[in-house]
Amino acid sequence: MNFNFPIGSVSISIEKSIEHPIAPIYSTPRIQVNETDFAMTIDGVATYRVKDGQKIWVSPHPGADRASIQLFLNGSVFGALLHQQGSIPFHGCSFEYEGKGIIICGNSGVGKSSVTAAFCQKGARFINDDITPVCLEKDGAKIVPINTKIKLWDDSLKTLEIGDKDLEKIRPEMQKFYVPFGGTNQHPVPLNTVIILSTHEDNKYKAEKLTGIEKYNLLRKNIYRKMYLRGMPLTAGRLFKNLLGIAEKIEVILVKRPHKSDIYSTMDFIQKQL
Amino acid sequence: MNKFVWLVSYPKSGNTWFRIFLANYLKDSKVPLPFDDIQNASISSSALDFEEETGLNPFELSISEVENFRPDLYRSLSLNAADDSIFKKTHDAYTYNKNGHPIFPEDISQCAVYFVRNPLDVCVSYANHSASKIEKTVAFLLNQNARAGGYKGGQLGQKLLSWDLHYKSWNEQKAIPIHTVRYEDMLQNPMETFGSIVKFLQMEYDEERLARAIINSDFKLLQKMENEKGFKERLQHCEQFFWKGAIGNYKNYLTQDQIDRIVNNCHDVMKQLGYIDSKGILTV
Numbered sequence: 001m002n003f004n005f006p007i008g009s010v011s012i013s014i015e016k017s018i019e020h021p022i023a024p025i026y027s028t029p030r031i032q033v034n035e036t037d038f039a040m041t042i043d044g045v046a047t048y049r050v051k052d053g054q055k056i057w058v059s060p061h062p063g064a065d066r067a068s069i070q071l072f073l074n075g076s077v078f079g080a081l082l083h084q085q086g087s088i089p090f091h092g093c094s095f096e097y098e099g100k101g102i103i104i105c106g107n108s109g110v111g112k113s114s115v116t117a118a119f120c121q122k123g124a125r126f127i128n129d130d131i132t133p134v135c136l137e138k139d140g141a142k143i144v145p146i147n148t149k150i151k152l153w154d155d156s157l158k159t160l161e162i163g164d165k166d167l168e169k170i171r172p173e174m175q176k177f178y179v180p181f182g183g184t185n186q187h188p189v190p191l192n193t194v195i196i197l198s199t200h201e202d203n204k205y206k207a208e209k210l211t212g213i214e215k216y217n218l219l220r221k222n223i224y225r226k227m228y229l230r231g232m233p234l235t236a237g238r239l240f241k242n243l244l245g246i247a248e249k250i251e252v253i254l255v256k257r258p259h260k261s262d263i264y265s266t267m268d269f270i271q272k273q274l
Numbered sequence: 275m276n277k278f279v280w281l282v283s284y285p286k287s288g289n290t291w292f293r294i295f296l297a298n299y300l301k302d303s304k305v306p307l308p309f310d311d312i313q314n315a316s317i318s319s320s321a322l323d324f325e326e327e328t329g330l331n332p333f334e335l336s337i338s339e340v341e342n343f344r345p346d347l348y349r350s351l352s353l354n355a356a357d358d359s360i361f362k363k364t365h366d367a368y369t370y371n372k373n374g375h376p377i378f379p380e381d382i383s384q385c386a387v388y389f390v391r392n393p394l395d396v397c398v399s400y401a402n403h404s405a406s407k408i409e410k411t412v413a414f415l416l417n418q419n420a421r422a423g424g425y426k427g428g429q430l431g432q433k434l435l436s437w438d439l440h441y442k443s444w445n446e447q448k449a450i451p452i453h454t455v456r457y458e459d460m461l462q463n464p465m466e467t468f469g470s471i472v473k474f475l476q477m478e479y480d481e482e483r484l485a486r487a488i489i490n491s492d493f494k495l496l497q498k499m500e501n502e503k504g505f506k507e508r509l510q511h512c513e514q515f516f517w518k519g520a521i522g523n524y525k526n527y528l529t530q531d532q533i534d535r536i537v538n539n540c541h542d543v544m545k546q547l548g549y550i551d552s553k554g555i556l557t558v
Contacts, residue, residue, distance in 0.1 A: 029346045031329060040329065043342060043373075076329045107322055108331040109427035153426060173336060199427065225329050230354075259427075 001060065003070050006078055006131075006146035011055045018049045018059045026231030033231030038080040045069055048077045053084035068171045074148070079131060079225035083232060087133040087144070088239055088246065089224040092194070094132040094143050097124040100274060101143045101189040103132050105222035106197035111257070111266060114156040115197070117181065118267040121160065126150065126181035127189060131224050134191055134246060141246045142188035149178040159263050193251045195270055196222060199259045205269040206256040216247045218254065276384045277352045279475065280318070280450065281363045283389035284440045285422075286399040288457040289363055292389060294496065295468055296361065299477070299487035306490040309499060318348070318364035318378075319429040327351060337424055337431040341371035344430075345379045352382040359384060365422065367435040368443040368450075380449040387471055388444050391457035392549045392558055393437045393540050394524035394533060401527075412532050416539045437536075438543040456547060458521050458558070464488045522558045 001014055021037035032039045038050040046069045049057040056077065060069055082089040092105035093116035102119075104112045113129055120126045129151060133144040154175040157164050167177035196218050200206070210218060220226070220243060229236035253273050257266045283289040298307050316323060324332045324340070327350040332340050352360065370376050378386075393415055401411040414420050415437045424431025434440055445454060453474040459467040465481070468488055472479050489495075524533070537544065537556070544550045551557050 028327070028350050030343075042330070042339075044339070071334060072330070075331065075334070079329070107427075108325055109321065109333050111427070170334065174334070176334070227326055227329055 001058075001066055001069070003058070003066075003073055004147070005056075006074055006148050009054075010081065012073075013055075013057050015057050015059045018047045018057050021049070021051075024231055025233070026228075031228075033080070033228050035232050035234055036084060038077075038084070038228065038231075040072075040077060040080070042072055045072060048073065050077060050080045050084060053081055053086075056081065065172055067169065071170050075130065076225060080228055082131070082133055083225070083228050083235055083239075086235065086238060087135065088242055090132045090134060090194070090219075091130070091222050091224040092132050093129050093150070094127040094189075095119050095124040096127060096189050097274065100192040101127070102193050102195065102274065103134075103143065103191065104195045104197055104270070110197050110199060111263065112197060113150050113152055114160070114263045115267050115270065117150050117152060117156070117160055117162075117179065118263050119271075120150075120181045122267070122271075135188065136242050136245050137188075139190075140249050141191040143191050144188050145186065149180050151176055152179050153177075156263060191246075191250055193253065193274060194219065194222075195273070196252065196254045197266075197270075198254070198256050200256045201259055202256070203258050205258070205261075205266075207269070207273050208254045210252045210254055215252045216244060219243055219247055219252060275352065275358075276382060277355060277358060277360045278348060278378070278383045279359055279361050280378060280383065280386040281361055281389070282386050282444055282452075283365065284391075284393075284396060284434065284437055285365050286396050286403055287391040288389040288455075288460055289365075291460070291491065291493065291496070292387070292468075292471070293361070293363060295487050295491040298490040299468075299472065299483060302483050302486075303490060304486070306495060306499070316362070317429065318362050318366060319423055319432045321428065321430055323347065323351065324430055327354075332430055333426045337421075338372045340424075340430055341377060342373050342375075344371065344377045345375050348379060349382055364432075365434060366432045367440045368447045369433045369435075376447075376449060378450065383450045385451040385453070385474070386444065387474065388441075388452055388454040389457060389460075390441055390454060390547060392521070392524070393536050393544065394528060394549075394556075394558075395457075395521065396437065397532075397536060398524045398527045408527060408532065412528075412535060415536060436539065438540040441543050441547075461493070461521060 003012055005012060020039045021032045021034055023034060024032035025034045030041045036052050041047045044061055045064045046061055047059045058073060079089055090103055090105055092103040093112045094103045095116055097119055104115055106112050127143055127145050129148040135142050135144055151170055162179060164177050167179060170176045170178060255270055281289055281292060301307060321332050324347055327347050328343050366377060397411050397415055401408045418436045418439055420434045420436060422432045422434055423429035435443060444452060453471060455467050455471060469484055472484060549557055
């Protein structure tokens with residue numbers, strides 16, 4: 001079994017069984033984590049282990065399909081690798097629009113990918129889907145491009161008028177598909193704005209430019225798989241310190257969309273905020 | 275440690291109302307607490323909690339995979355909570371996952387309070403809440419495999435079962451101590467009914483404090499607060515969350531055929547709860 005992975009230079013081995021990390025600082029029945037070692041089990045799919053930000057072992061469970069094993073490898077397991085590497089991974093999709101690096105963050109299901117796809121149809125350059133690593137350099141915060149495709153549900157494909165004929169499903173039983181959106185950027189892109197997308201039961205859109213501690217707290221809330229940091233206190237300390245530096249340099253806008261709203265209206269509203 | 279107090283009900287049966295009372299009672303507030311102070315006790319089917327604690331996107335898992343994770347989700351929430359008691363609202367029926375484990379594990383459960391309301395009034399209130407047609411809601415109440423949630427951007431999928439099976443599932447299980455109260459009694463005998471819950475939860479019982487919390491969570495007051503400031507749990511296409519709250523409101527909306535179908539299907543439980551008398555006549 002071969003797997004695609006969002007970044008090169010990481011060794012991925014397939015094993016019959018995997019030993020769990022020694023001395024986890026945080027553990028649940030399915031996750032064990034310390035500063036350099038991480039393991040996760042998804043029943044019926046696989047057990048994964050990530051070590052030193054460089055090496056991944058995968059032990060597929062009997063009967064598991066490749067697509068499902070890859071989905072979690074490129075999601076939650078990749079998140080652990082990014083934390084081990086000291087990256088700042090946001091739970092968000094990113095694109096470059098009119099010269100600006102934008103990340104749309106938010107909870108799963110809020111519409112990050114759909115709105116990103118809509119922006120890309122209007123000329124934005126796609127960077128990352130669902131997970132966006134950010135690094136802090138001397139001249140500012142930068143979005144780090146990784147190799148991902150946008151994942152879209154069938155209803156979003158329909159709205160965006162994208163056919164699903166040749167698209168690969170993320171899991172055999174799910175109507176959610178990988179959609180390639182142009183080539184991947186090779187170089188980090190300066191980050192200008194983080195949109196925190198959420199829903200409310202109002203009929204109107206709302207936007208609020210965040211400042212101060214509220215800005216920092218919402219960025220912190222949107223760190224990808226921040227629960228792993230419960231077992232990585234040193235990494236967490238460094239990450240949150242860097243996050244303060246990022247918060248100073250970028251604009252953060254909280255956007256609330258009606259729970260029932262369409263993709264293009266949301267895109268139009270966000271576009272007006274940029 | 276047994277931290278979870280499950281506040282259980284079929285939808286539109288007084289669960290939210292009770293949580294508002296509880297918040298006022300716990301704070302011993304002299305004035306009604308604003309909604310912002312009482313909306314934090316999240317629901318057991320929160321997709322956000324699921325992702326935060328399991329590290330997985332629930333919408334990329336099948337419903338049965340999510341159910342297999344749920345007992346450990348609550349164990350994890352229990353482990354990471356600073357408080358000795360965690361009040362958690364739930365609309366799930368008491369069911370088991372594919373691994374044969376109850377969704378709500380005994381080892382972290384303190385107890386449960388079950389709120390039940392005449393299914394005829396539930397039907398009308400639920401139809402208003404979800405902006406659905408009454409006929410569709412009647413079918414939902416009687417569907418033994420009824421589910422809610424599970425759609426992207428919403429809550430985790432929940433097995434509700436039919437109205438009567440929902441009641442039986444919780445009230446016939448033996449793992450979690452349970453105290454059941456009728457919505458109608460909360461409305462007609464609030465001191466006695468809310469007081470019984472305070473005593474069951476082994477909280478400090480203080481009549482003055484109890485009376486104040488009942489006044490601070492009075493239904494008409496909640497309607498007024500919702501009109502002035504809105505209410506987060508109101509769905510987008512529903513005009514008002516705290517709608518009528520009245521007993522017997524179904525008479526204004528249900529046809530005789532709809533009443534008969536609900537009564538015939540839920541007869542035993544309705545009789546057990548006093549919604550039907552010994553002669554088989556509706557008491558409300």
